[in-house]
Amino acid sequence: MSDIAASPPVFGQLVGQQHAVDVLTRAxxxxxxIVERTGPGTSMTHAWLFVxxxxxxxxxxxxxxxxxxxxxxxxxxTCTACHTVKVGTHADVHVVTPEGLSISVxxxxxxxxxxxxxxxxxxxxxxxxxxxDRLTEGASNAxxxxxxxxxxxxxxxxxxxxxxxxxxxxxxRSRCRVVSLRTPPVDAVAQVLRSRDxxxxxxxxxxxxxxxxxIGRAKRLATDEVARSRRQTVLSLPLRLTSMAGxxxxxxxxxxxxxxxxxxxxxxxxxxxxxxxxxxxxxxxxGKGAGTAGRGMAGQLKELERRQKxxxxxxxxxxxxxxxxxxxxxxxxVLLIQVGSQVELSHADHREQASEVAELVSQxxxxxxxxxxxxxxxxxxxxxxxxxxxxxxxTSLRLPAR
Ligand SMILES: [Zn+2]
Numbered sequence: 001m002s003d004i005a006a007s008p009p010v011f012g013q014l015v016g017q018q019h020a021v022d023v024l025t026r027a028x029x030x031x032x033x034i035v036e037r038t039g040p041g042t043s044m045t046h047a048w049l050f051v052x053x054x055x056x057x058x059x060x061x062x063x064x065x066x067x068x069x070x071x072x073x074x075x076x077x078t079c080t081a082c083h084t085v086k087v088g089t090h091a092d093v094h095v096v097t098p099e100g101l102s103i104s105v106x107x108x109x110x111x112x113x114x115x116x117x118x119x120x121x122x123x124x125x126x127x128x129x130x131x132x133d134r135l136t137e138g139a140s141n142a143x144x145x146x147x148x149x150x151x152x153x154x155x156x157x158x159x160x161x162x163x164x165x166x167x168x169x170x171x172x173r174s175r176c177r178v179v180s181l182r183t184p185p186v187d188a189v190a191q192v193l194r195s196r197d198x199x200x201x202x203x204x205x206x207x208x209x210x211x212x213x214x215i216g217r218a219k220r221l222a223t224d225e226v227a228r229s230r231r232q233t234v235l236s237l238p239l240r241l242t243s244m245a246g247x248x249x250x251x252x253x254x255x256x257x258x259x260x261x262x263x264x265x266x267x268x269x270x271x272x273x274x275x276x277x278x279x280x281x282x283x284x285x286x287g288k289g290a291g292t293a294g295r296g297m298a299g300q301l302k303e304l305e306r307r308q309k310x311x312x313x314x315x316x317x318x319x320x321x322x323x324x325x326x327x328x329x330x331x332x333x334v335l336l337i338q339v340g341s342q343v344e345l346s347h348a349d350h351r352e353q354a355s356e357v358a359e360l361v362s363q364x365x366x367x368x369x370x371x372x373x374x375x376x377x378x379x380x381x382x383x384x385x386x387x388x389x390x391x392x393x394x395t396s397l398r399l400p401a402r
Contacts, residue, residue: 007021007022007024007025008025008028008068008071008073008074008075008076008077009075009076009077009078010064010067010068010071010075010076010077010082011024011025011064011068011075012077013057013060013061013064014057014060014061014064014181015057015184015188015189015191015192015215016182016184016185016188016189017056017057017061017181017182017184019180020061020179020180020181023179024061024064024065024068024179025068027044027045027065028065028068028069028074028075029074030044031044031068031069031124032074035123035124044152044155045155045177046147046150046154046155046156047147047150047155047156047158047172047175047176047177048062048065048155048156048157048158048176048177048178048179049132049158049159049160049168049172049173049176049177049178049179050062050157050158050159050160050179050181051159051160051161051178051179051180051181052161052180052181052182052183053161053181053182053183053213054161054214054325055183055211055212055213055214055215055216055217056181056182056183056184056213057181057184057215058130058159058160058161058181059128059130059159061159061179061181062128062130062157062158062159063085063086063095063128065157066085066090066093066126066128066155066157067081067082067085067086069123069124069126069155070082070085070090070092070093070121070123070124070126071085072123081121090121091120091121092119092120092121092123092124092125092126093126093127093128094111094114094115094125094126094127094128095128095130096111096127096128096129096130097130097131103129103131103134103135103136103139104136104138104139105136105138105139105142107139108135108138108139108142108143109142111127112142112143112145112146115127115146115151115154115156116146116151116154118153119153123153124153124154124155125151125153125154125155126154126155126156126157127154127155127156127157128157128159129143129156129157129158129159130159131159131160132158132159132160132168132172133160133161133168135168135169135172137169140169140172143156143172144169144171144172144175147172147175147176148175156176158172158176183212183213183214184213184215185213186205186208186209186213186344187208189208189211189213189215189218190204190205190207190208190209190218191204192215193207193208193218193219193222197219197222197223199219199222199223203222204218204222206221206222206348206349207219207221207222209344209345209346209347209348210231210329210346210347210349212325212328212329212346214325217322217325230257230261230323231326233253233257234254234323234326234327235326235327235330235347235350235353236353237250237253237254237327237394238327238330238331238353238357238397238399239353239356239357239399241394241397241398241399242398242399242401243398244395244398246398247391247394247395247397247398248391248394248395250394251387251390251391251393251394251395252387254320254323254390254394255320255386255387255390257319257323258316258317258319258320258323258386259316261315261316261319262312262313262315262316262319263312265312265315266308266311266312266315269308269311270308273304273308274301274304277297277300277301277304278297278301281296281297281300316386317380317381317386320380320386320390321377321380324373324376324377324380324393326347327373327397328370328373328374329346329347330346330347330350330353330354331357331366331369331370331373332346332370333345333346333347333350333351333354334354334357334358334361334366335358335363335366335367335370337351337354337355337358338358338363338366339363357399360399360400360402361399361400365400368396369396369397372393372396372397373393376389376390376392376393
């Protein structure tokens, strides 16, 4: 059984990740042996950590693995188990997606408690933690305890970016089997956009390249006019950074655009959530217990508002980060042009602008610019005010006078 030739269909979602697919295929097969008691019964690894750069598909990999573990056919992709895991309604798969900036101790304790139950479907209890790097120390400790003494049928699937390996506590990390994902090659991303999303070949290739291997971003660029125009704006900035005023203006523009994006997304989510909560708490109810519900409601609404506020912060920060990723691609293009490399540019449609910058700056200048962008992305993660961080960055990207 453990020597199966083909990987399960659900792993087709893992783009350009053959190594991870091999590891997970073997593990899923061994897990099936345990459940069905047909094989040698080797023990199951109860904690997995999926690491990889943004866009490499960490949570997709975790979900696909959960599908393979819960599916009676080992991950067919079509049965009820596969489907419910995919849409997030499987009774024995708990997904933790922190909408705020961290996962609280209370939330983690609750998850750990539930994860120890017998799985209702008789296979595994699976907990997916999408941003394990955002665990507070307390939450991390609560999780560690569960990982160190796991119930025989519980599996934890943690996801975290590779860029900050220290963010997942060393102890948690040491208890996990690590699955490393890589940035998928442009061709593989384009292929997915064509076959999965029905995007035409030319657009798929352009978007895959512009997104620098980030699958979700590539799909967005291929399908969303607003996303394309935001990218356009960002890539027009470097040439405008010729004066102090120009730099500050560019910073302000980036922040305002991120704020607008966050506002649009928040508005579309906040009100329906508030509505749904009111309904579920029986707002306006007159029956027995309506009074109690009313008192609890104020607290729950407050809690919801707090979550919505942190989510808005997160969304805004993500929007800024995307802009910085676009800029990274641009300055990398500048470097490629300057050294005369034949490698495909990330933003081939901005070759002219990149060439213009390449004539103005030295190689050292470009490397410093790239470093400054990386540093700013980290600063933003650490809660520094976006306006302050961006003003400093844009100033450091100011072009030398001709
Ligand atoms: Zn299935």
